[in-house]
Amino acid sequence: MNYDLSVPASRIAERMGLNFPEDRWPDLVRGLEGAAQSLGLESPHSLVARLLSDSFGRREVQALAAHLTVGETHFFRSPDTFAMLQSSLLPELIAARQHTTRRLRLWSAGCATGQEPYSLAILISRLISDRADWDVTILATDVNPEAVAAANKAEYTQWSFRGTPSWVINGYFTRTPEGRYLLDPAIRDMVTFRFLNLADNVYPSPGSDIHDFDLILCRNVLMYFSREMAAKVAERLHRSLREGGYLLVTPSEASREIQGGLTSSMSNGEIVYKKTPRFSGAVHDDLHVPLADRPAAAPPEAPRVERRSKNRPFSAHAERPAAETAKRPAKATTDPVEAAREARILADRGELNRALACCESSLECDKLNPSLYYLKASILQELDRPDEAEQALQSTLFLDGGFALARIMLGAIARSQSRSGEAAKHFREALVLLAQMPSSTVLPEADGLTAGEMAETVASLMGSECVS
Ligand SMILES: C[S@@+](CC[C@H](N)C(=O)[O-])C[C@H]1O[C@@H](n2cnc3c(N)ncnc32)[C@H](O)[C@@H]1O
Structure with a gap:
């Protein structure tokens, strides 16, 4: 099949959830061919025609599922x-x-x-x-x-x-x-x-x-x-x-x-x-990013990154509960370690604007700390400000070229913006960095995940079929 697969790919995402960005089209083609064959169709084109019409039902879903899904699993996995x-x-x-x-x-x-x-x-x-x-x-x-x-x-x-x-x-x-x-x-x-x-x-x-x-x-x-x-x-x-x-x-x-x-x-x-009882059923249409790319723990920004005043009002755009918006000032502290700790706690609670302010205050005193820039990137990412997050991640890597999590987050951001080639490059580089560590090494800033577990995650993100 040598034509644009973007329409069938988006139909498959709608009907089955499965995501096939352009760099995975070869897998998609193989799946369409296999499914068409098992349905007794003349060619995958007939299946694509069904996919785009109303005659795509449970039979077709099941046939495609048998060829497109990754069924990797084992007993007591993790x-x-x-x-x-x-x-x-x-x-x-x-x-x-x-x-x-x-x-x-x-x-x-x-x-x-x-x-x-x-x-x-x-x-x-x-x-x-x-x-x-x-x-x-x-x-x-x-x-x-x-x-x-x-x-x-x-x-x-x-x-x-x-x-x-x-x-x-x-x-x-x-x-x-x-x-x-x-x-x-x-x-x-x-x-x-x-x-x-x-x-x-x-x-x-x-x-x-x-x-x-x-x-x-x-x-x-x-x-x-x-x-x-x-x-x-x-x-x-x-x-x-x-x-x-x-x-x-x-x-x-x-x-x-x-x-x-x-x-x-x-x-x-x-x-x-x-x-919890407060759940209303609403969901956010935000970036889907691996946790390891998210605030959780420590991260930070770079010397060449534009710094904000901590009093500057932030957009509440992606803030979680309204009650947690940045009405309260971030805790004033001149101790960078304390400010970073506070930033992590606030980020974990979802008080992202306050977390960002704390993080920036910490950075003012500790400008060469790559972890702080990673933390800043994680918070910005949560705030749905990927461009600024990318800047902060570049700063992290500028200070510490071996900071694998920064590479992974850059890959996740590129992937979410359909920059597949760039995403794959970041993920590949992350895998190289992770491979240089013993797989049992617990990664800083990764909530206890080891290098081996993180490599599995990256491999999954890259579409590897054998991740565990
Ligand atoms: C990698 S396996 C995970 C198995 C198990 N949960 C584990 O963690 O070991 C992913 C499974 O998700 C299933 N899956 C993919 N898309 C699905 C969908 N739209 N509805 C239900 N299951 C789906 C696949 O068929 C596959 O069996």
Whole structure:
């Protein structure tokens, strides 16, 4: 296919969420060819014609999903996350229901071949000994029918257990004569698998029992979505949670679209959002940027960057809650370390204008600190001021050419503005920098993420198909 794919690509983003920027068109072409073949069509052109017409239905979505999605997964993927689920989040949910409804509702959205929901089921079976007295739902959905069929079979190869604790294989699987691993039927039967296209506006829905969840895992899914669709899906996932319920995404998927109305925290490298009563259902149409590119912790700007007066009023354009706008002056301090600390706390709370003022005040005293410029860039990015964020990032790199996170954020900004070539260049350079460190090195300014984990994230952003 040698014609402009921008229209089919944008139709696929609308219908399935999947984002195919120009540098991924070769993947798109391969997917269209494979899907056309499995639909028995003469050529991918016929499929494109359907895509652009009303005759594009569930069959076509499923055929494309089987060829375009990335189904990479394994049991207890991100062991720290499952350790956190086992030791704190699930016990908290269970304790809250123990003496009331004894009802628990969990959803793995984008479950691939089932390793994630089955990992949850294993944990539940260990944490609730009297399960017969409980009403536990574990729903698992995916757009790829082949993945759902494989999940239902619950039979795996060794590849599904990389990094998985040995007690999982030893305790819950039996070997088949072919050397495969068959899941204990008691665990298998705890999970209900269904087809669901997250891009369809059909949930939450009490009618189809997709609503009122205590916990939703939507990990390694939104990273493949267009910014617009990620925002829509995030909003629907919010509404599918009960109040007090949790949503887990990976750091590279954290965004202000999800943040709106939820409180977030970082736990063992995973982002945990909690639905609070104040959530109104509104979402922000802001930049979708990996958390590591976001304020969180330390960053800063450069000697050649224009400095603002800390009293200059900032645009409240992208500020989070209105009550937090910059009416209160930033805390006056001449201690750059204290000002930077304050900036991080304010940024974490979403008080971005005040955070920016603090950060700039810190920079006035510590002009050669690359971390402060990175912090400034992160805050500007949150304020939807990407041009200024880019300037601050250039300053970071001017002071410290090895500052990998600055490269990654530059890549994310370029990518969000469809400057694909430039984005790829930044990501490649970031990977080179990350590769120079031991993969277990915890990166400064990255909320505990290691160089290896960050490299995985960057590889995912670049469209790598094998990231874990
Ligand atoms: C990389 S896997 C993630 C699996 C699992 N959540 C994990 O983290 O290990 C991404 C999954 O998202 C699914 N997916 C992609 N687009 C989707 C959509 N529009 N609706 C539902 N699932 C989708 C893919 O089919 C794939 O199985």
